[in-house]
Amino acid sequence: MCKGDKNREIIRIVLNKRYDIQYASIDNQNAIKYLEKLGDLYRLTDNFPIEYDLEDYNVTIDEVNITGNMYYVITAVLRHPKCKNCRKALTDAVTGLYNRNYWEKIISGATLHPRTQNFSLILIDVDNLKEINDTYGHTAGDKVIEIVGQAIKKCIRKEDAGLRYGGDEFIILLFNQDKKAAYRVIERIRREINKLAAGQGMNIQISAGAAYYDCLRNMGDIIKMADRDLYKEKRVKNLKKNRTVKN
CATH class of the missing domain: 3.30.450.30 (Dynein light chain 2a, cytoplasmic)
Known part of the structure; x- marks a missing residue:
């Protein structure tokens, strides 16, 4: 620093x-x-x-x-405009989004985004990254992560925060936005990913969950709620996939 x-x-x-x-x-x-x-x-x-x-x-x-x-x-x-290392320490090299270091600053309160009374949190992960890596190699996998990051940046406001939490997991904070708004953002991100992926001849599938923060909850609870929402979507997808295989 x-x-x-x-x-x-x-x-x-x-x-x-x-x-x-x-x-x-x-x-x-x-x-x-x-x-x-x-x-x-x-x-x-x-x-x-x-x-x-x-x-x-x-x-x-x-x-x-x-x-x-x-x-x-x-x-x-x-701001530290002359300190490239400071910016790099908080930025993911592949996506240009914030990284886990920035998330730790959000948790501690030392961040450009002050705690507000309400925000929605979105969790996203890539369903088929392993399949893409196994089929096309890790270079293609990096391209998948890059595309998801591009879609997130395009579909959120300047005052919101998009982070690559690690691997194929992403976190988005939508300040002063409720859970319904979060679901609309998720759908915009899906459409943008599909458009960008089609241009690369790829099929990228994501799962996403959302939760709403207010002053009665802590960040740990919000993460758990969004995680449950995400895995509920994954379970539905797996059920549909299994039915298709059986048929």
Whole structure:
């Protein structure tokens, strides 16, 4: 990682609706100076979250409900534009998506995507990667992973997060989106994969599951719920496949 003052890599400021500082990860004097740089941006919109760059920071402003009261949460993450190794450490080389290192940062809270009160999580894995590897070789298998990554990037919004968790497993976080929206995204990804795969003369099959996060659940529960949803789809596919074989 880059050298520097790690305490300044992430700034978090929480304001109440009167714009009084309720919490700051830096001292109040510097927090006030930082808010002056932000200006009145968060006062002029109801369309949250807001994301933009300010000096050397990526800034996200969101509204959250804490014990029945609404607050603004400002998260600023220091960018390291000259540190190629920092970017590489968080990026999957095959797909260009985030990697498992980035997922660990999400779990710990040290990420460009602050925890919001609601988001949907999608799990995806490739059903027939082993078959493709065995038939065409691992170069073709890498192409499959690349195609799935391309489809994910094309079908999610800029504010969402797509990750290659490992092997043929992918995670997508859709911020401020419910489970129905997640299923629509899954279908878009399937169509995009089919289109890209057809152009390569390939047949790529995926299974996917989704779960919805709210403040009453933890990340471990959400992963388990999405995993159960994914394997429910796999079971249905296997039943259909077995019936076809028997017939």
